[in-house]
Amino acid sequence: MAGREGAGPGGNRHVLVVGGAGYVGSVLVRELLAKGWRVRVLDRLIYGNERSIEGLIGEAGFSFVGGDFGDAAALDRALAGGITDVALLASLVGDPISKKYPDITRRVNVTASEALFERLRASGIGRFVFTSTCSNYGRSATDDPLAEDAPLDPRSIYAETKVAFEQFLLGSLARTDFAVTVLRIATAYGISHRMRFDLTVSEFVRSLALGRKLTVYDKDTWRPYCHVKDISRAVISVLEAPRDRVAGEVFNVGDDRENFTKQMIVDLVARHIPTQVEYMSGDKDPRNYRVSFAKIRSRLGFEASRLVSGYVPELVDAVRNGLYATDGPTPSYYGNHDVQGL
Numbered sequence: 001m002a003g004r005e006g007a008g009p010g011g012n013r014h015v016l017v018v019g020g021a022g023y024v025g026s027v028l029v030r031e032l033l034a035k036g037w038r039v040r041v042l043d044r045l046i047y048g049n050e051r052s053i054e055g056l057i058g059e060a061g062f063s064f065v066g067g068d069f070g071d072a073a074a075l076d077r078a079l080a081g082g083i084t085d086v087a088l089l090a091s092l093v094g095d096p097i098s099k100k101y102p103d104i105t106r107r108v109n110v111t112a113s114e115a116l117f118e119r120l121r122a123s124g125i126g127r128f129v130f131t132s133t134c135s136n137y138g139r140s141a142t143d144d145p146l147a148e149d150a151p152l153d154p155r156s157i158y159a160e161t162k163v164a165f166e167q168f169l170l171g172s173l174a175r176t177d178f179a180v181t182v183l184r185i186a187t188a189y190g191i192s193h194r195m196r197f198d199l200t201v202s203e204f205v206r207s208l209a210l211g212r213k214l215t216v217y218d219k220d221t222w223r224p225y226c227h228v229k230d231i232s233r234a235v236i237s238v239l240e241a242p243r244d245r246v247a248g249e250v251f252n253v254g255d256d257r258e259n260f261t262k263q264m265i266v267d268l269v270a271r272h273i274p275t276q277v278e279y280m281s282g283d284k285d286p287r288n289y290r291v292s293f294a295k296i297r298s299r300l301g302f303e304a305s306r307l308v309s310g311y312v313p314e315l316v317d318a319v320r321n322g323l324y325a326t327d328g329p330t331p332s333y334y335g336n337h338d339v340q341g342l
Ligand SMILES: NC(=O)c1ccc[n+]([C@@H]2O[C@H](COP(=O)([O-])OP(=O)(O)OC[C@H]3O[C@@H](n4cnc5c(N)ncnc54)[C@H](O)[C@@H]3O)[C@@H](O)[C@H]2O)c1
Pocket: 018, 019, 020, 021, 022, 023, 024, 025, 042, 043, 044, 045, 046, 047, 049, 067, 068, 069, 070, 088, 089, 090, 091, 092, 093, 108, 112, 131, 132, 133, 134, 184, 185, 186, 187, 188, 189, 194, 196, 199, 336
């Protein structure tokens, strides 16, 4: 077995979650700790999102390193003391933020990510998991579900950079002895310690629960969705799977039951509250992709444990009871709008 790997779930393994204070990461690190993993987070907190992990300071098995993973000294601090596995979540995430900060996006999502990979080659780790995105499928000409070998068609700087780093990783497999796995994750939903209301389901539900009129572009475009807790389970099952089942592999992360058009999401909300929706066909977001999750189901036994239909009433209730009900523009903490310090 190459690299450092402990036996059994968690075992004596110590995972570095780069970007562990974000929307997905702050849920993932708690799930890892609950399963007995030691967890270190390296995060630059670019959205002022320190609240997402401050409650973990002092917890057994948890440590935090503040800094940029593109900074060699911060990375050395984060890797010190026997890290056995690395999950790279940190990026500029989403089409709008990548359009607003194209240079920073390329620097973080490609240049710094490649440098991280090179640094890890000398570190003795056993596993490396990269969180990519189903956005890479872009605008599919068909509504048939796309498997991992479908052509990629990135339609934003975000997706372009994710595809570029995927290709770098898959082209570098022969140069490393640790197992590399790429996860193309569906659009996330669910409550997190760092909420994002710039993601379709939560954005739609919150706006409609606040009684706002919602404008929906290209209502018939398809997209898959996955709950943050299920995304976390998928990452953990890759870390804990037998190495030969995941090494050098790409997996779509989600569930075949959870492909929806935007109209279908609105309809799910309308089961619970009155909705005011204006539909526009502006071609504002050219993405359209239905995705197949057969591979992760058959190889890793992964299925969603939560469904969008269950989340919608939970978030409606939360908003109607005053949580996330701030008036005015959504604070940066609740979405990827403005970065700090990069
Ligand atoms: N949220 C989704 O719908 C979704 C869907 C598919 C894939 N993903 C992938 O999952 C991962 C996490 O997404 P998220 O929604 O949690 O994003 P997020 O923006 O909430 O979290 C990203 C985290 O990375 C940190 N970060 C960014 N640049 C950094 C740098 N240079 N150094 C150190 N830390 C840095 C940020 O401070 C933040 O805490 C990303 O790789 C994303 O591409 C997310």
